[in-house]
Amino acid sequence: MKASRFFIGTLKEAPADAEIVSHQLMVRAGMIRRVAGGIYDYLPLGLRSIRKVEAIVRDEMEKAGALELLMPAVQPAELWQESGRWVKYGHELLRLKDRHDREFVIGPTHEEVVTDIARREIRSYRQLPVNFYQIQTKFRDEIRPRFGVMRGREFIMKDAYSFDRDVESLKLTYQKMYDAYVRIFSRMGLTFRAVAADNGSIGGTGSHEFQVIADTGEDAIVYCPTSDYAANIEAAEALPLLASRAAPAETMVKTATPGKAKCEDVAELLGIPLERTIKSIVMAVDAPEGEPRIVLLLIRGDHAINEVKVSKLPGLADARMATEQEIVDAFGAKPGYLGPIGTRKPLTVIADSTVANMSDFVVGANEVDYHLTGVNWGRDLPEPTVADVREVVAGDPSPDGKGVLNICRGIEVGQVFQLGTKYSDSMNATYLDESGKPQPMVMGCYGIGITRVLGAAIEQNFDERGIIWPESIAPFEVVVCPMGYDRSETVRAEADRVYGELKAAGIDAILDDRGERPGVMFADWELIGVPHRLVIGDRGLKEGKVEYQSRRDTEPTLLVAADAAGVVAQRVKAALER
Incomplete structure (x- = not known):
């Protein structure tokens, strides 16, 4: 290629809306141009890098035994209604109607369509396992698209979907795809970690995210520097920081704390470590009839609640933060002075595993300007339900017992899911086993953000002069x-x-x-x-x-x-x- 016959559209300045380095440099280098919020033209330089990313992905997917197909971007609403995601997916799902007033969506993902293919085309166990993949444009109606190709509305994605006879077979397929992803991102010259993750709206029982390490990453990655343990912040297990509970040494006392609604202020006033205070988080679970069920979550004063973990607890999948009026009705006080003792209404109390081992701690007295000091489980209040509901912090013990945890930032460029039978059950995707009986296909799902890889690579490889591409994906x-x-x-x-x-x-x-x-x-x-x-x-x-x-x-x-x-x-x- 000669430059005189190529399009080179470099710019001296980046647009004002370019917030991060990759967005600025992709525009300045003539790789992309904005068409609308979160929607971009990919100019010849940008497209060359995209094609190289795709070539690596195709090579490794085919080595892993996956079969390429192409599914439509426009999908009928009936499939999404059948799976139950027509409503559950939320406002990111772009809905539209054709001239006949039939409803469709612009696909953000293709679980429904590929499950429909499988239930129509796969009849026998002899046809399994099979893994279909495509590289195609997706659309998610992000409420605030930003960061260029990192958080766009329209993007190119590689999505693959496997169908197996049972869970054991799925695990083999999942490992094969996990290994393929390791090779893919290694070949792209990226520094990355595979971290245990939450499945989110996709559903299923287990997943890993592939995170490119970068200071500008949106995701917090928890890892152990002395072992292979890694997870995103939503999925990282927070072990109890106290091995056992000490015997009570203080008497419970109602103590005046005028104007001290935050744990930090209470600890300073009382002259105690923040670690001896307990923070009260109030959730509500709406009921079909009657008042919502109130749930009180207790975490140490220096910790933060992990709402994803909370949503995984039995009966709390649809929990929401309680309103101020609901809190006053249940506790008799406004937020800042709440605690598990002397509530107006019976409620469920769930203590984080560290809180469950605390003694002589401080909680709100359910009265403005007062807290209770010297509180102990068993003596002053019943033993709680114990669960891991907090976010880990740097220095926590690693769940694998091989060190302590650290936290860095990462950019998710891929994720692999064990879906199980979530879609095959709802959409009746079955095969006939050896005895001729119908069984649900067990599914896996495997995605790579093709265009996002470009942004992630730049965030990891740049200097004051511009981009520094790894050879494998350079234009x-x-x-x-x-x-x-x-x-x-x-x-x-x-x-x-x-x-x-x-x-x-x-x-x-x-x-x-x-x-x-x-x-x-x-x-x-x-x-x-x-x-x-x-x-x-x-x-x-x-x-x-x-x-x-x-x-x-x-x-x-x-x-x-x-x-x-x-x-x-x-x-x-x-x-x-x-």
Whole structure:
């Protein structure tokens, strides 16, 4: 490819709405342009990187035995109504009607459609297992699209769906896909972690997210530096920080705490560690008839509630934060002075596992400006229901017993789910087993955000000059920059020769024949992030040399002109093999 025949749309400034580095650099490098909120054109440079990501994904998916198909972006409402997600999915599901007033959705995902394929096409256990995948455009009507391709409304996704005979077979398929994802993101040159995750609206019984480590990541990743344990913040298990409960040493006393509604302020007033206070979180579960059920969650004063964990507890899947009036009706006081002793109404009390082992602690007295000190389980109030309902914090013990936890930021680029029979049950997707009896197919689901990978890679690979692409997903692997291509026959001939040798060696190279000044030329390719650059000029050629510089190097090195193409080709291939 010659630059004069390619579209290079670099910009000196990023748009004002570009909040993070990847958004700024993708616009400035001429990879994307905004069409509407969360919707982008992918210009030739951007599309080249997308196609390279797709090629890696296709290669590894086929090695893992998955079969490519293509499903429609527009899906009939009936399928979503059948699965139960027509209502449950929420406002991110873009609904529309055709001219006949029939309802459709623009697919954010394809579980319903692929389950419909399976129930129509798969009859016998002999046809299982099977794994279908596609690479296709999705649409999710994000309430506030932001961060460029990281949180867009329209995006390209690889989604795969497996169908197995039973759970044991699914586990084998799941591991095969997990291993394929490790290879995919390794080949893309990304630093990532596979973390245990919550299944969210997809449903199912187990999943892992593949998170690219980056300071600008939206997700908090919990990991143990001395072991393989990793999970996202919603799924990370918080072990009790007290091994056992000490015997009571204090008498319960109603203590004045005027104007001290926060645990931090109460602890300061009483001159005690914050860790001796207990925070009260009040949830409500609506009933078909009558008043909602009130649930009191207790966590240590320095901890935070994990609403995803709470939603997993029996009977709390639809729990919501209680209103102030509901709180006053149940406790007789406004938030800030609440506690489990002396409530107006009976309620369910759930204590975090650390709280359950505390003694001589402080809780609200259910009276404004008062707290109870020296409170103990068993003596002053009944033993609670115990559950893990808090978020982990750095320094907590690792659940695998091999160290302590740390927290970093990550960008989710892929996730694998064990769906089980969630969709096959609701949509009656069955096969006939060896005895001729119908059985539900056991499903798995495996997604990769193709366009999001680009943003994540940039967030991990950039400097003050621009993008630094890993070789495997760079729009070009090498750029040849001749000084005076339009003025020097010697330079032009050598540049053409080197470029031709690179192409013959299978290297994805571009020759910048635009005749730009060196400063402009270098600035463009550093912004675009091509990993390797060869500079050819009259002065160097007089000594039989050309300049080589990796995008990560601060200074160029000299190569023998006759060997330059071969040397750079070897470096590119070595990088791709790592």
